[in-house]
Amino acid sequence: MKDVFAKLAADFLSAAVFFILYVATDDVVLATSAAVAVAIVQVVYARIKGVSLSFMAYASVGLVIVLGGVTLLTNDPRFMFAKPAIGHFAIGVIMLKRGWMLRYVPPIVAETIPEYVTVAGYAWAALMFALGLGTIAVAMTGDIKLWVLYITVVAGGAKVAAFALQFVAFRFVVANRIRAARA
Template structure:
C-alpha cells in the first residue's frame, strides 16, 4: 500500500506543487514555473538514481511542459488546469479493459461475484471520464479557487465515496451469494 501512495505522489507531484504554491501566493505564473521546474527536477533525479521510468512518467513530464508552456505563453491558466483531466481520461480508458479490477480484489470477491466485478470496473471507468470532463469544465471557468476545491476535494471525495460504496455493495453481494450456496448444499 505504501508503494501505491508513493507512486501516486510521484505522478501528481507537479499538480500538487502547482496547487499548493498557487494557494499560498495566488500567482499562476509563479506556480506554473515552479511546477514545470519540479517536474523536470523529479525526472532528472529519477534518471540519476537509475530508476525505471514508465510511460506515465514521460507522459506526465510532457504534459507539464506543454500545458505549462501554453499557460505561460498565453497567460491563461486553463491549459495547466486541464492537465488532471488527461490523466483521468487515460485511466478511464485503461479501466475499460474487462477484468482489470480482478487483481486488486481478494479471491473471495473475484471468485464469488466476478460478473459484478466486471460491472464495477466499467463503473469506475465511467467515473474517471466524468471526473475528467468535470475538471475540464471547471478549468474552462478560469476560477482558480473553484478549481483548487474541485481538484483537492471533489476528485478525491468522489473516489473515496465510490470505493466505500463498492466495498459495501461487494460485502452484501458476497454474503448473499455465500448464504445462498450454503442453503443449496444438502
C-alpha cells in the same frame, strides 16, 4: 504502503508547486515555470539515481511541459488546471478493459461474483470520464478556489464514496451468494 504514498507525492509534486506558487503570488508565469522545472528535475534526478520511470511518470512530465508551455504562451492557468482531466481520461480508458478489476479484489470476490466485478470496472471507467469532464468544466472557469474544491472534495470524495459503496455492495452480494450456495 509507504512506497505507494511516495510515488503519489512524486506524481503530484509539480501540480502542488504550481498550486502553491499560483495562490501565493498570483503569477501564472512563475508558478508554471516552477512546475515545469520541478517535473524536469524529477526526471533528471531519477535518471541520475538509476531509478527506472514508468510510462505514466513520463506521460505526467510530458503533460506538465506541454500544458505548462501553453499556459506560458497564453498566460492562462486554465491549461494547467485541466491537467488532471487528462489523467482521469487516461485511467478511464484503461478501465474499459473487460475484467481489469478482477486482479485487485480478494479471491473470494473474484471467484464468487466475477460478473459484478466486471460491471463495477465499467462503472469506475464511467466515473473517471465524468470526473474528467467535470475537471475541464471547472478549469474553464479559471477560478482556482473552485478548482481546488472540485479536485480535492468532489473528485476525491467521489472516489472514496464509490470505493465505499463498492465495498459494501460486494460484501452483501458475496455473503448472499455463499448463503444461497450452502442452502
